[in-house]
Amino acid sequence: MSKGISGFGVIILIIILLVIGYTGYQVARVHFSYGKISEKVENTVRIGPVQNDDMIREELIKSGAETNVLLIPENIWIDHSIPDSFRIYVEYEDSSSIFGVFTYNRKFIIDKVASIQIDY
Numbered sequence: 001m002s003k004g005i006s007g008f009g010v011i012i013l014i015i016i017l018l019v020i021g022y023t024g025y026q027v028a029r030v031h032f033s034y035g036k037i038s039e040k041v042e043n044t045v046r047i048g049p050v051q052n053d054d055m056i057r058e059e060l061i062k063s064g065a066e067t068n069v070l071l072i073p074e075n076i077w078i079d080h081s082i083p084d085s086f087r088i089y090v091e092y093e094d095s096s097s098i099f100g101v102f103t104y105n106r107k108f109i110i111d112k113v114a115s116i117q118i119d120y
Contacts, residue, residue: 026096027104033067033094034108045088045112053078060090069094087113 005013040063048056057073064071071092079087090110097103 023098026098030094030096030104030106033069034106034110036067037064037069037071037090037092037108038110038112041088041090041110041112045086045114048078048088048114049086049116056088060088064092082113085113085115087111 037060040060044056044059051059056078057076060076061071061073069092071090075091077087077089079089088110089112091108093105093107095103095105
């Protein structure tokens, strides 16, 4: 008759839970970074029409660096061609190494459009 889990079983269980927690953290970190960058793009698209394109790119690259995501100017498209609208499109890849054995790769696309409202 079993009276519970052994000391060795507890150690194995703790190790398994730590591995699962670390893996979850590494995967979640990639998605949290996406959320931060997406929020920054959304804020930028609202005030974007009053800035020039180079300033917008520079600002987004800085926020990417703050979240450890490499954004380059070639991955940031700013579109003024839509009538009465302003669009920022950002495409990047992010990855996270899990114990050096598995790499979680993800390609993210952020596409935000805001209407331009002019008050007279």
